[in-house]
Amino acid sequence: MRTETQVHFTDSRDMYHVDDASVDLTVTSPPYPMIEMWDDAFSALNGDIRDALASKNGQQAFNLMHEQLAKTWEEVARVTKPGGTVCINIGDATRKLGETFQLYPNHTKIIEFFRNNGFRALPTIHWRKPTNSASKFMGSGMLPPNAYVTLETEYILVFTKGDNRSFDAHADTRYESAYFWEERNKWFSDVWTDVNGTLQALDNNRLRDRSAAYPMEIPYRLINMYSVYGDTVLDPFWGTGTTSLAAMASARNSIGYELDDGFKKEFERTLNALPAITERINRERVDRHRTFVEERENQGEEFSYESMHYGFPVMTKQERQIVLRTVETVQDEDGMYTIEHPVYRE
Secondary structure: OOEOOOOOOOOOOOOOOOOOOOEEEEOOOOOOOOOHHHHHHHHHHHHHHHHHHHHHHHHHHHHHHHHHHHHHHHHHHEEEEEEEEEEEOOOOOEEEOEEEEEEEEEEHHHHHHHHHOOOEEEEEEEOOOOOOOOOOOOOOOOOOOOOOOEEEEEEEEEEOOOOOOOOOOHHEEEEEEHHHHHHHHHHHOOEEEEOOOOOOOOOHHHHHHOOOOOOOOOHHHHHHOOOOOHHHHHHHHHHOOHHHHHHHHOOOOOEEEOOOOOHHHHHHHHHHHOOOOOOOOHHHHHHHHHHHHHHHHHOOOOOOOOOOOOOOOOHHHHOOOOOOEEOOEEEEEOOOOEEEEOOOOO
């Protein structure tokens, strides 16, 4: 099986490279409005944002920042297929401008946009990001009543364009792309307690300041949850290319948009290790499944079904055709990466 990944170092507010209704899944983590590290990036898009921040008008700056994000969301809505899915990792912001401290609820702005533009909102996933618990200082310290809680979780917002996506009754690709029963139970929980944030390990200080890493486990899960082999995955805020790497590891096509071409070198550094990374991911999934089977059998449970490709027991009929795919080779031609995906063999 072969897939392609393309990266465009240009503005995702005009994704003219992508046809209407051609993307199956978007997985992205945009710049967070009202998080100070993104002030310059937003201000460069609209000088009124810089003026609002300088005049301590937080609500105006917040609204103007989301107006800029909405231009990309309009493009995402255009290119998403009917029945396609959009997953957006976003955090809210807390900030004090002048004498006023308040919450800026980024997730509500994004939900509002997609609900008003032909998408259905599905249940949200929460995961815990890294925090420095020992040095927390929230308002009045130990004295009530003017302290405030810290933001230690982020949202993964999930939207579907129109009705559910339809498949042929016995589409092999869908069954081959299935996940294990026990993975379903973990992945489709609204709280992911086993996913931890990651710090950005970039050599370039400028790039580190411009990036906001989230662990590859997040896009990898979402891609396996909401797409099938050979689908096209979009990330309009590409950054270090985490979503594209997860799409490659999952045997999906992908498209990325990024303003700063300095990230390409960092992406390709990781790309060299992708065959080994994918091998490890598949081995860990199989090992976890074998452990699950062993534990259930030790409890006296009997399995009714067996994997057609791997020979181990599975819980449901839908899992019998599961095929895991690895990354064998990656060829690069001017930002177009072609990947070969043989079947994973233990």
